[in-house]
Amino acid sequence: VPPTDPTVPRPVQAVLERLWSNGHAAYVVGGSLRDALLDREATDWDIATDAPPERTRDLFGGSQYENPFGTVLVPLDPWDQGQERVAGGTDHLDAAARRDHRGAPTGSIEVTTFRREFAYGDHRRPDHVIFGTSLEEDLARRDFTVNAIAWGRRSDETRCRLIDPHAGQADLAARTIRAVGDPAQRFGEDALRLLRAVRLAAALDFSIEPGTLAAIRATAPLVGHVSRERVGIEFRRMLTTRPPSRALRLLETTGLLEVRFGLLAAQRGVAQDKVPGHDLWAHTLRTLDAAAELAPGDEVLLLAALLHDAGKPSTLEDGHFPGHDEIGADLAERFLEELAVPRREVEQVADLIRAHMFGYRPEWTDAAVRRFIRRVGPDRMPRLLILREADNLGSGLAADAGDLGELRERVEAERQRGVPLSLADLEVDGHDLMRELDRPPGPWLGRLLERLMESVIADPRRNQRDVLLADARAWTAGQDR
Ligand code: ATP
Ligand code: MG
Numbered sequence: 001v002p003p004t005d006p007t008v009p010r011p012v013q014a015v016l017e018r019l020w021s022n023g024h025a026a027y028v029v030g031g032s033l034r035d036a037l038l039d040r041e042a043t044d045w046d047i048a049t050d051a052p053p054e055r056t057r058d059l060f061g062g063s064q065y066e067n068p069f070g071t072v073l074v075p076l077d078p079w080d081q082g083q084e085r086v087a088g089g090t091d092h093l094d095a096a097a098r099r100d101h102r103g104a105p106t107g108s109i110e111v112t113t114f115r116r117e118f119a120y121g122d123h124r125r126p127d128h129v130i131f132g133t134s135l136e137e138d139l140a141r142r143d144f145t146v147n148a149i150a151w152g153r154r155s156d157e158t159r160c161r162l163i164d165p166h167a168g169q170a171d172l173a174a175r176t177i178r179a180v181g182d183p184a185q186r187f188g189e190d191a192l193r194l195l196r197a198v199r200l201a202a203a204l205d206f207s208i209e210p211g212t213l214a215a216i217r218a219t220a221p222l223v224g225h226v227s228r229e230r231v232g233i234e235f236r237r238m239l240t241t242r243p244p245s246r247a248l249r250l251l252e253t254t255g256l257l258e259v260r261f262g263l264l265a266a267q268r269g270v271a272q273d274k275v276p277g278h279d280l281w282a283h284t285l286r287t288l289d290a291a292a293e294l295a296p297g298d299e300v301l302l303l304a305a306l307l308h309d310a311g312k313p314s315t316l317e318d319g320h321f322p323g324h325d326e327i328g329a330d331l332a333e334r335f336l337e338e339l340a341v342p343r344r345e346v347e348q349v350a351d352l353i354r355a356h357m358f359g360y361r362p363e364w365t366d367a368a369v370r371r372f373i374r375r376v377g378p379d380r381m382p383r384l385l386i387l388r389e390a391d392n393l394g395s396g397l398a399a400d401a402g403d404l405g406e407l408r409e410r411v412e413a414e415r416q417r418g419v420p421l422s423l424a425d426l427e428v429d430g431h432d433l434m435r436e437l438d439r440p441p442g443p444w445l446g447r448l449l450e451r452l453m454e455s456v457i458a459d460p461r462r463n464q465r466d467v468l469l470a471d472a473r474a475w476t477a478g479q480d481r
Contacts, residue, residue: 005160006036006151012045015074015109018059020155024051026111027135027152027163034146037172038204047111048138048150052131056111074109114138120189123225136165143186143193144200145171145178175206183215191222194256195234202238202247213254220255231260232339239302244292245285248306252281263335264306266313273319275396280312287394294386300345301383304352305390307332311353329353351377355384356391360407369410370421370457378421381411419460423449426456427465428472436469437476444479448472 008016008028019026028036030046049056056072116133117126135150142148145168153160162169166180177197179186187193194216201208208216223231238247248264251257258265270280278286284306291298291305311328312321329350336346355376364372376384385408392401400408420426428436430445439445452471456463462471 006033008036008151009045012047012109015047015060015111016152019047019049019051019056019111020153022051022059023155024049024055025135025152025154026051027150029139029150030142030147033149033151034168034172037149037169040204045109047109047152048114048135049111050114050132050135051111053113056113060111071110071112074111115141117141117189123188123191123222124227125190135163139163139165140180142180143190143196144168145180146176146200146206148180171209175204176209177201177204177206177212178209179212179215183212184219187215187219187222191219191225192230192234194220194223194254195226195231195238198247198250198254198256199234199238199241202241202244202250205246208250208254216254216256220259223256223260226260228338229340232341235261235339236299236341239288239292239299239306240297242292242296243289244302244306245289248285248288261335263310263331267309270313270316271319272312274394278396280309283394284309285394286396287390290390290393290399291387294390295383298383300348300352301386301390303332303336303341303345303349304356304383304387305394307335307349308353308356308387308391310335325354325357348380348383351380352384352387355380356387358384358388360403362403362406364410366410366414367458369407370414370419370460373411373414373421374453374457378415385411417460420453420456420463423453425463426453426468427463428452428468432465432469433472437472439476444476448476451475 006028012028012032016026016028026047026049028045029048032042032045035042051059053072056074060072060074113131114133114135114137115129115131116137117129119127121127139148139150145166147168148164148166149168150163151160152163171178177200179193179197197208197212197216200206238244238251241247248257251261252265252268264281264284267281267284268279272278272280272283274283275286287308288302288305291301295301307328309321309324309328310331311324311326314331315321315324315327332353333346333350336349341349358372358376360372373381385404388402388404389399392404393399395401414421423429426449430441430449433439433445433448434441452468455471456468462468
């Protein structure tokens with residue numbers, strides 16, 4: 001059966017056409033072709049060509065060439081636009097400037113000159129690359145057979161074809177990740193491939209070919225050579241796969257979890273009285289999968305779900321885990337810093353872990369509900385409630401166990417009432433108090449605001465300027481500054 005041509009979007013076609021019509025061989029390669037052959041949506045397109053980088057740059061207005069690997073980034077216009085706009089002109093700089101929330105281009109075409117890579121002295125990066133080699137050599141340097149297929153033609157050929165020297169199509173059909181060439185050697189060259197194998201297998205729901213899997217196990221310690229930034233990127237991408245537990249189980253069975261994610265590996269075998277026969281690690285993974293269902297793509301929540309019980313292994317005492325919320329939050333912070341997760345996100349995750357052990361009772365007064373909202377922070381409340389929902393599901397309970405549904409409704413009711421829940425809602429601020437009491441700023445100010453806030457939480461009707469100022473005067477009368 002002749003293979004059907006992959007669906008290649010028009011702007012990508014246009015880049016190929018321009019290379020062909022200028023006398024160059026050009027092919028779609030890599031993950032974008034793999035995804036197209038699988039009928040999965042591809043975003044970032046990779047093109048391999050015999051054109052040297054400077055030549056490619058000159059052929060495409062607005063392209064960028066600023067790395068030693070021969071990659072030219074050709075900006076990608078929205079795919080519904082005509083090919084003329086893609087082939088030249090500087091409008092494309094705007095498209096290149098389009099970034100997603102993590103700063104990555106939202107879609108790009110990377111044109112890379114055929115190359116070979118030599119000597120990976122640091123188990124990570126080639127010591128040097130040479131250009132001007134053949135397509136076959138270029139495919140041979142790629143990591144997995146499903147990523148080592150090409151579709152395109154030379155300038156003098158009339159028809160495009162699939163070039164597949166490593167039988168990647170057969171592995172696509174068999175849903176298998178298999179290293180190109182000798183697996184142990186390939187992982188030894190570049191240890192990032194260890195994580196890529198797991199991430200790809202999880203994302204595509206492929207299995208890892210036994211020889212490749214054995215080589216990953218054997219070379220797993222090399223993952224220590226991968227920078228925390230790169231590990232972090234792969235790990236966070238693993239969390240976006242569904243269900244994320246698949247990626248984590250693969251990290252576990254390959255031994256990578258033990259080597260690089262010790263805080264998680266420590267949860268294995270820790271007994272819990274939640275689901276019979278489930279250890280802490282199983283509970284964590286169930287919680288994580290539930291979080292991915294409840295709030296897809298919410299990385300802070302996913303990380304909080306993954307790490308919410310990270311403090312348990314080190315706090316276990318007579319079947320209890322005293323203080324595991326606090327200790328877990330600290331451990332999670334260090335863990336995430338080791339993955340170069342941005343500081344702001346680390347703090348959000350740690351805050352959720354610190355707050356996750358609340359115990360709601362229906363007899364709470366409305367003021368108690370407001371105090372809870374204030375302590376957690378109104379902004380964090382929605383995520384904290386979802387985290388508990390996931391934790392419930394991960395414990396084999398109903399999502400709303402522990403009267404969670406009722407708590408959610410009461411929190412929402414307080415919010416709807418518009419009652420003051422944070423200092424920003426208070427009818428007076430620090431400046432008002434300093435002016436009114438004629439005092440310079442100092443520790444008294446925070447304490448006083450806190451006390452006023454407490455009084456307003458207890459009775460929202462007190463949130464009136466004159467009432468609060470009168471209280472402030474009364475409470476500070478006769479006090480030292
Ligand atoms: P995705 O874009 O979905 O993460 P991908 O396979 O496209 O997956 P990229 O990082 O975009 O990954 O790389 C594009 C191609 O470059 C890969 O398909 C593969 O052929 C090759 N490649 C990427 N990283 C490596 C590596 N570390 N070792 C060998 N080849 C690699
Ligand atoms: Mg890609």
